[in-house]
Amino acid sequence: MKEFVLIFRTSSTPAAPPTPEQAEQMMSGWMNWMGSIAAQNKMANSGSRLGIADSKVVKPGNVVTNGPFTEIKEFINGFIIVKADSVDEAVEFAKTCPMVTGGGGNVEVRPAVSPENNN
Amino acid sequence: MASEELIPHLFRTEFTKITAVLCKLFGIEHIEAAEDIASETFLSALETWSYKGVPPNPVAWLYTVAKNKAKNLMARNQTFNKKIEPQLKRSLANSEEIEIDLSEKNITDSQLQMLFAICHPSIPAEAQIGLALRILCGFGIEEIANAFLTNKETINKRLYRAKEKLHQENVQIEFPSENEISKRLETVLTTLYLLFNEGYYSESEDAVLREDFCVEAMRLCYLLIENTATNQPNVNALLSLMCFHASRFEARKDTNGEPVLYEEQDENLWNTELINKGIYFLNKASTGNEVSKYHIEASIAYWHTIKADTKEKWESILQLYNRLLMIEYSPVVALNRTFALSKSKGKQAAIIEAEKLQLINNHFYYALLGELYKGIDDAKAKCNFEKAYAIAKTQTDKQTILKNINALQ
Numbered sequence: 001m002k003e004f005v006l007i008f009r010t011s012s013t014p015a016a017p018p019t020p021e022q023a024e025q026m027m028s029g030w031m032n033w034m035g036s037i038a039a040q041n042k043m044a045n046s047g048s049r050l051g052i053a054d055s056k057v058v059k060p061g062n063v064v065t066n067g068p069f070t071e072i073k074e075f076i077n078g079f080i081i082v083k084a085d086s087v088d089e090a091v092e093f094a095k096t097c098p099m100v101t102g103g104g105g106n107v108e109v110r111p112a113v114s115p116e117n118n119n
Numbered sequence: 120m121a122s123e124e125l126i127p128h129l130f131r132t133e134f135t136k137i138t139a140v141l142c143k144l145f146g147i148e149h150i151e152a153a154e155d156i157a158s159e160t161f162l163s164a165l166e167t168w169s170y171k172g173v174p175p176n177p178v179a180w181l182y183t184v185a186k187n188k189a190k191n192l193m194a195r196n197q198t199f200n201k202k203i204e205p206q207l208k209r210s211l212a213n214s215e216e217i218e219i220d221l222s223e224k225n226i227t228d229s230q231l232q233m234l235f236a237i238c239h240p241s242i243p244a245e246a247q248i249g250l251a252l253r254i255l256c257g258f259g260i261e262e263i264a265n266a267f268l269t270n271k272e273t274i275n276k277r278l279y280r281a282k283e284k285l286h287q288e289n290v291q292i293e294f295p296s297e298n299e300i301s302k303r304l305e306t307v308l309t310t311l312y313l314l315f316n317e318g319y320y321s322e323s324e325d326a327v328l329r330e331d332f333c334v335e336a337m338r339l340c341y342l343l344i345e346n347t348a349t350n351q352p353n354v355n356a357l358l359s360l361m362c363f364h365a366s367r368f369e370a371r372k373d374t375n376g377e378p379v380l381y382e383e384q385d386e387n388l389w390n391t392e393l394i395n396k397g398i399y400f401l402n403k404a405s406t407g408n409e410v411s412k413y414h415i416e417a418s419i420a421y422w423h424t425i426k427a428d429t430k431e432k433w434e435s436i437l438q439l440y441n442r443l444l445m446i447e448y449s450p451v452v453a454l455n456r457t458f459a460l461s462k463s464k465g466k467q468a469a470i471i472e473a474e475k476l477q478l479i480n481n482h483f484y485y486a487l488l489g490e491l492y493k494g495i496d497d498a499k500a501k502c503n504f505e506k507a508y509a510i511a512k513t514q515t516d517k518q519t520i521l522k523n524i525n526a527l528q
Contacts, residue, residue, distance in 0.1 A: 028434070028438060031438055031441040031442070032437070032441060032460075034441065034445060035437075035440065035441030035442075035444055035445070035456060036472055036475070038441070038444035038445045038448060038453075039444055039448075039453040039456050039457065039472065039475075039476060040453075040475050040476060040477075041448045041453070043444070043445060043448070046445040
């Protein structure tokens, strides 16, 4: 069993802020998706959402700007770590992620490198 | 003449108090001596009271006799006396008399300190429960063996090894220090929870005994709450959880001793007082920042005190199970979550999720699949129930599954 990090990215052009009902639905949608992975005993780390306020980017020369926005206009929203035997299995989890199915963002799937398999 | 096992059961409350105080006094390595004195005290009581009648103040009588036996032991056995003297907190400056303090405060303090000493991470959980049942709750070896569906020899060995280990590790009978207490409390709570479950789910036929285990777990949990240092949110959450479960004691078994499923239980048999206590402690638990698994389980149990099948109920329970799984996975919780999903989002969605679980060695898994397929694909339902029947172990479980199979013929 290997570990894969699922990194959630969303675009920096926010649509209108969600209504309380929409927010609650989004929340429960995310929780159901993560709960499904956890129910299969494949959740290695339920990670964190990454906030927007209180964010900075530090560059060489001690340059500090307000983050999390970079030139790419996409920013990382959060991450979880799942257990899977292959990247394909991890990808199957990512396919049903709310970020992809309705959030207008994407999920990057990366193997967590361990001393046994670093490529 | 009643057997030695009967006496502790009859006098259980006082037995546990005397034993706790003496254990605290003598130290871990002399637990046997403490137990012996307590047992002998009750033997004396039975012998004397049988022909002289019960004395006007039975508790005082018991305490006096216990104190005398303890003093005799210490006087007779110089080596013993020398060993425990350094452990006595009280200064013995001029007095040869060793005071055995059976005040309410010392009894409570001793019991709490014994609870921490017994629930020590160096001994296996089932040994912790066994010791707690014997020393803190005063159950006889035979009763404990009965509850665990094993024999006296096994229990005796288990307890003996546990005591040896505690002695080896030089476990002290004292309150953990402030920076240790949260961690040690975790072990204690796990053991109390397992003790409660032992009573709640035990296959033993002795219903009264099983209920006593639950009552004892709740009593010990309450001891923790009454003590400021241990009155923490997760402790309140655990007691809340136990109250909610215990509130359904009357309704869980029918007059023949057969289990009654939740959906079929008579709400009027649910104990309102216990439900209210559960709510009270759940509120007390809702302070601070920590959400322990006990908080979540208590919240789920709260929802189950409302029988009505509303969307809100099952949606809330589903979300709670999601969180619980992320704190700590277990197959039972995964199955329960899937059941909640079926109630909230329908059977089809739940079937898809259930098939992913692949808990192929678990008869509850196939029973759940059977339930979910019922009405959608009865052939598959029956097939799953049959798989469940094949691997189920206990008679009770097999009976319940058989009912489902027969309903689909």
